[in-house]
Amino acid sequence: MNPLREALGALTVRGRAFLAAGTTTVVCALVVGQEPLVRAGLLVLALPLVCALVLARSRYRLALERVVSPQHLAAGQAARVRLTLTNEGRLPSGALLLEDQLPYVLGTRPRFVVEGIGPGWRRTVDHVVRSEVRGRFEVGPMTVRVRDPFGMVELGRSFRGTAPLVVTPRTVPLPAVPVEGGQRGAGDDRPRAFAVGSAEDVTVREYRRGDELRRVHWRSSARRGELMVRREEQPWQSRVTIVLDHRARAHRGQGIASTLEAAVSAAASVGVHLARRGYGVQLVTASGEDPTSHGHLREAQATADALLESLAVLRPATTPTLDTRWLGEGRSGLLVGVFGALGPEDVPALRRLAAHADPALAIVLDVDHWGAGGRRHPGESDAAALLAAQGWRVVVLGPRDRLDTAWQQLARRGRPSSAARPAASGATP
Incomplete structure (x- = not known):
């Protein structure tokens, strides 16, 4: 657009009033033959035009x-x-x-x-x-x-x-209660079973290209007929997998008062709490593994920040069932699940998750009293009982229950026979 035309189109109410007044004054002065009035009208008419010209030619930086x-x-x-x-x-x-x-x-x-x-x-x-x-x-x-x-x-x-x-998401400080399970070695010092030989066999491994010669264990190399090197000592780190069911069908309510927001807050609180206690935190949603949340051998604050950033942008999913394809072979250690409503179609996934966990802990949002006004939805199963039947340790979290109390009950040793409910205090996690 031409700068002058743009400036003329940007005249304010005052500028347009001056144009109208100047034009009217000039026309009336010409009609009545008043030359001094013509000059005054031209001055009034020229003022907004000159201002528009100056602004159009100016280059503001x-x-x-x-x-x-x-x-x-x-x-x-x-x-x-x-x-x-x-x-x-x-x-x-x-x-x-x-x-x-x-x-x-x-x-x-x-x-x-x-x-x-x-x-x-x-x-x-x-x-x-x-x-x-x-x-x-x-x-x-x-x-x-x-x-x-x-x-x-x-x-x-x-x-x-x-x-x-x-x-x-908002986080709630959780008590430092002991949680068993989840320990896994990192690096070359992961334990392995052996049937014969001495403990010395556990501290060496096969030579790999790039290993330093000073790490060669000559006695083991002579006995085995191939180069063996001492294993590197790496720290041990406990790991936890947080499973968050973010399916839209599993939650009730709208906005910040929904059970989904409460579930995200609970998952964030547990993840931050365990990350600061030295756990490597992995986030898994109903859609599968979140690659941005790995905390293996990562600084605690960096792990917590990555987890919170992933949860900040989490949106409800339309996937019908829980994805368990991320599970590997053997047990994956400590697993903490945060769930809403569950149905019979979720039983195979819940059973598989529990079979790979040691132990499997679950926080269940009481959707019947949280976002549905106390109304039970047709065909909806009792999520807490369903989880307990698959070997999970369960605690139910209602709209007035405290998350820190629920976590304390959930982390107690032993597997309760039924779901536990934390003490109510009027605070929403």
């Missing part, structure tokens, strides 16, 4: 820097957005009207008015965003309305840059 701190925060917490605007041009301008574009869940769009913009001008403004909904959002872009000093013309400009903001 505005630079914007946006910093969101922190970029990762839990739902309900606030983040500060700092905007630094710089005028890199040589010409001054009138007032600037700034509006930062935000998703509606982050609140109302902040608007600012800044004046006194000259060469080398720099201004910093802050605003706060907050979300009760988890997810990944983009803050920005910024739109700028530029006005001439007389307020005759207002041009719109937009910056393309945005900044990411990740809102993670």
Whole structure:
């Protein structure tokens, strides 16, 4: 678009009023023959046109820097957005009207008015965003309305840059209770059974290309007739697999009050708690394994952050059954499942999960009282009883039950014969 035409199309109400008044004055003055009035009308008519011409020929060089701190925060917490605007041009301008574009869940769009913009001008403004909904959002872009000093013309400009903001699920601090199972070796020191030979045989392995010669165990090499090297000592690490059933059919309610959000919060709380206790955390959903959540031999905080970021963008799935194709051979150690409503079609998957776990713990959301107003859905099985029948250790979590109490009951040693319910306290996990 032609810059002058764009500027004329951006005339404000004041500019259009001046145009109308100047034109009317000139016409009336010509009719009555008042030459001085003609000059006054031409001055009024020319003012908005000159302002539009100046704005059209001006080349504003505005630079914007946006910093969101922190970029990762839990739902309900606030983040500060700092905007630094710089005028890199040589010409001054009138007032600037700034509006930062935000998703509606982050609140109302902040608007600012800044004046006194000259060469080398720099201004910093802050605003706060907050979300009760988890997810990944983009803050920005910024739109700028530029006005001439007389307020005759207002041009719109937009910056393309945005900044990411990740809102993670709420987490609940859990008590440090002992949880058996889940220990697996890492590296060359994984235990293996042997029927003959000495303990020395367990500390050596076959030579591999690239091994240092100083690690060669000559006595074992002479006995076996091939080069053997000492095993590297690697730390042991307990591992846990968190299975989160995020199918839409398994949950009730809408928005932050739904059982899905409660399940995500429970899975996040358990994962963060175990990661900080040194566990390698693997997240598995109803759709299968999440490759971003592996925490094997990873720093605890990095494991927790990766898990929370994966859960932040989790959306309900339409898959009909639980996917167990990720299961390998043998037992996979400690497994913690977070489930909603379950049906008979889920029995094979639940049985297979329990068979590969040592032990298998389950947190079941009481969907009948959480999001359905106490109404039972036709053909719906009792999820807690169904899990217990497949060998799971189960605790039921209602809308008023405390997650930390439920975790304490779930982590107790021994397998209860029926599902347990934690004490109610009015707090939603």
